Amino acid sequence: MPHENRPHLTQTHITYPERGVYDSMKNEVYIRHILEPGFRFTRAHFLPCILKINLAHVQMLINCRIIDEKDGSKLITELKNIMQNQSTFADTYDPRFEDLFFMLENELENRLGPETAGNLHVAFSRNDMDAAMYRMFWRDRLLEWVEALLHLRKQITLQARQHITTIMPAYTHGQQAQPTTLAHYLLAVEAGLSRDCDRALALYDRINESPMGAVALSTTGFKIDRDFMCRELGFARIMGNSYDAVSAADYMVEIGGILTISLATLSRFVHDLMGMASNESGALRLDDRLVQISSVMPQKRNPSALEHTRAQISRSTAQLRGIPDFLRNVPLGDIVDIGDDIQPSLFDGFSHAVTSVELLAEVTAHADFNRKILYDRCKRSFSTSTEIADTLVREHSLTFRIAHKIVSFFVKNIYDQGKTPADPGLAKELEKAASKISGKDITINDEQYFRMTDPAAFINSRTIPGGPAPAEADRQLQKADLHMKQTAHSLDTLRGCH
Structure with missing residues (x-):
C-alpha cells in the first residue's frame, strides 16, 4: 500500500x-x-x-x-x-x-x-498494559514457586529413600496410633506438595491470557492485532472480554490461595520436625549449621532454622490472608485497589513463602533421624494394638468389635501394671482376656504374641496400595519421581514459551 x-x-x-x-x-x-x-x-x-x-x-x-x-x-x-x-x-x-x-x-x-x-x-492504555505486566510477572513467579517446591520435594524423597525401613510411631490426636515408616510419613508430605505443584501449574494456565488490546476497557476503533500481541508476549490466548481483561483480579486471590494451602502443609511438617528435634524426643538432630547456641546455656542446640521457617510461614500466611480484602467493595473496572496497591502485599507474601520452602529444603536435606529411638519408641508402645485385634478376627473368628473390646481391656490392664507390650509373659495375659470376654477357649503362644506386637511385621503386612510396606513405599517413591520429572518438563516447556 x-x-x-x-x-x-x-x-x-x-x-x-x-x-x-x-x-x-x-x-x-x-x-x-x-x-x-x-x-x-x-x-x-x-x-x-x-x-x-x-x-x-x-x-x-x-x-x-x-x-x-x-x-x-x-x-x-x-x-x-x-x-x-x-x-x-x-x-x-x-x-x-x-x-x-x-x-x-x-x-x-x-x-x-x-x-x-x-x-x-x-490504541494503548495503562489499563491493558498494567493488566498484561501483572500477568507476565506472576506467571514467572508461579514457575519460581513450582521450582522451589520441586527442590523441597527432591530433598524429601531423598530422605524417604534412605528410610523405607525406618520404623516409627504415627500419631493421631497427639497420641501414638500405629507403626509406620519415616518414608511413609515423608511421602505423605511429598504427596501434598505434588498437589501444590499441580495447583500452581493449573493457575499458570488461567493467568497466561493476554489482556492487550482491551485498551481502557472497550478495545479501540483502530484495527489492531490482538493475536500478534498475544504471541509476542508469550501468552497462550487472548482474553475474550475486554472489560474482564482490565478488571480481573481473581487470579491474584488464587495466587494467595495456592500459596496459603502450601504453607498450611509446610507448617504442619515444621511442627512435627520441631517435636522430633526436642530433647524429650531426640528423634531428629539438625545440622550444626542450622542451629544456634544459647548465649548463657552452653548445652543448648536451638533449632533456629526451623523456628525461623515457622515464623516465615506465619508472616507469609498473614500477608496473603489480606489479599481478598483488596477486592471487597470495589467496582468492577480498572482500579488501584486491584492494580498498584495489591502488588506489594502479594509479592511480600510470595517472597516469604519462597523463603520458607528454601529453608525447609535445607533442614530436610541435612536432617539426621535416629532410627533406634524411633523404633524403640514404637516397640514399647501400644501402637500395634490394631494388628492384635485383626489377628483375633482372622485366626479366632471373632467379630472386630469383640476383638477391639478384648485388646482395649488388655492394654489398660498391662498399662495399669506399668508394663509395655515388649515385656515377657504377656501372651498369657492376652489369652486370658480374650477367653474371658469372648466366651471362647482361645490359645495364644509367645510366637503368636510376638508376631502380633512386632512393629516390623505390622509394616510388612501393610502391602495395600498407599501403605507403608517397603515394596509399596518404593512404588510411591517411583510415582513421586515420575511426577517430579513431569513437573520439571512442564517448567522447561513453559519457560521456553516466553
Missing part, C-alpha cells in the same frame, strides 16, 4: 503540561506515600515487562500500518537501547511525572521528538 494511502494518524502538536506532571498542584504527602513508593516497586519488578509490552505494541502498530514504519523502527531501536541499559533508566523518581509509564513516554520524546514518539501509545 502506498504511504499516502495508508491508514495512519495525523500528527498534531499540542502544547500541554508534561504528561503526569503536577507542577502547579504537587502534593508532597501524596508523592511521598503513594507515587514514589509505587514508582520504586514498579521499576524494581515490572520494568522489563513494560518494555517488552511497548516493543511488541510498536511492532504491532507497524504491522497493522497504523504508524509509519520509519518512526516505528526508531521507537523500537530506542526501546531496545533502554532495555539494554535498564539499570540506568529512570533510576530515581522524578516527581514531575505521575509514574513510570509517563516517564518512559517522556524519555522517548526527548530522544526522538514528539512527532515520532507521540503515537507510541495509540
Whole structure:
C-alpha cells in the first residue's frame, strides 16, 4: 500500500503540561506515600515487562500500518537501547511525572521528538498494559514457586529413600496410633506438595491470557492485532472480554490461595520436625549449621532454622490472608485497589513463602533421624494394638468389635501394671482376656504374641496400595519421581514459551 494511502494518524502538536506532571498542584504527602513508593516497586519488578509490552505494541502498530514504519523502527531501536541499559533508566523518581509509564513516554520524546514518539501509545492504555505486566510477572513467579517446591520435594524423597525401613510411631490426636515408616510419613508430605505443584501449574494456565488490546476497557476503533500481541508476549490466548481483561483480579486471590494451602502443609511438617528435634524426643538432630547456641546455656542446640521457617510461614500466611480484602467493595473496572496497591502485599507474601520452602529444603536435606529411638519408641508402645485385634478376627473368628473390646481391656490392664507390650509373659495375659470376654477357649503362644506386637511385621503386612510396606513405599517413591520429572518438563516447556 502506498504511504499516502495508508491508514495512519495525523500528527498534531499540542502544547500541554508534561504528561503526569503536577507542577502547579504537587502534593508532597501524596508523592511521598503513594507515587514514589509505587514508582520504586514498579521499576524494581515490572520494568522489563513494560518494555517488552511497548516493543511488541510498536511492532504491532507497524504491522497493522497504523504508524509509519520509519518512526516505528526508531521507537523500537530506542526501546531496545533502554532495555539494554535498564539499570540506568529512570533510576530515581522524578516527581514531575505521575509514574513510570509517563516517564518512559517522556524519555522517548526527548530522544526522538514528539512527532515520532507521540503515537507510541495509540490504541494503548495503562489499563491493558498494567493488566498484561501483572500477568507476565506472576506467571514467572508461579514457575519460581513450582521450582522451589520441586527442590523441597527432591530433598524429601531423598530422605524417604534412605528410610523405607525406618520404623516409627504415627500419631493421631497427639497420641501414638500405629507403626509406620519415616518414608511413609515423608511421602505423605511429598504427596501434598505434588498437589501444590499441580495447583500452581493449573493457575499458570488461567493467568497466561493476554489482556492487550482491551485498551481502557472497550478495545479501540483502530484495527489492531490482538493475536500478534498475544504471541509476542508469550501468552497462550487472548482474553475474550475486554472489560474482564482490565478488571480481573481473581487470579491474584488464587495466587494467595495456592500459596496459603502450601504453607498450611509446610507448617504442619515444621511442627512435627520441631517435636522430633526436642530433647524429650531426640528423634531428629539438625545440622550444626542450622542451629544456634544459647548465649548463657552452653548445652543448648536451638533449632533456629526451623523456628525461623515457622515464623516465615506465619508472616507469609498473614500477608496473603489480606489479599481478598483488596477486592471487597470495589467496582468492577480498572482500579488501584486491584492494580498498584495489591502488588506489594502479594509479592511480600510470595517472597516469604519462597523463603520458607528454601529453608525447609535445607533442614530436610541435612536432617539426621535416629532410627533406634524411633523404633524403640514404637516397640514399647501400644501402637500395634490394631494388628492384635485383626489377628483375633482372622485366626479366632471373632467379630472386630469383640476383638477391639478384648485388646482395649488388655492394654489398660498391662498399662495399669506399668508394663509395655515388649515385656515377657504377656501372651498369657492376652489369652486370658480374650477367653474371658469372648466366651471362647482361645490359645495364644509367645510366637503368636510376638508376631502380633512386632512393629516390623505390622509394616510388612501393610502391602495395600498407599501403605507403608517397603515394596509399596518404593512404588510411591517411583510415582513421586515420575511426577517430579513431569513437573520439571512442564517448567522447561513453559519457560521456553516466553
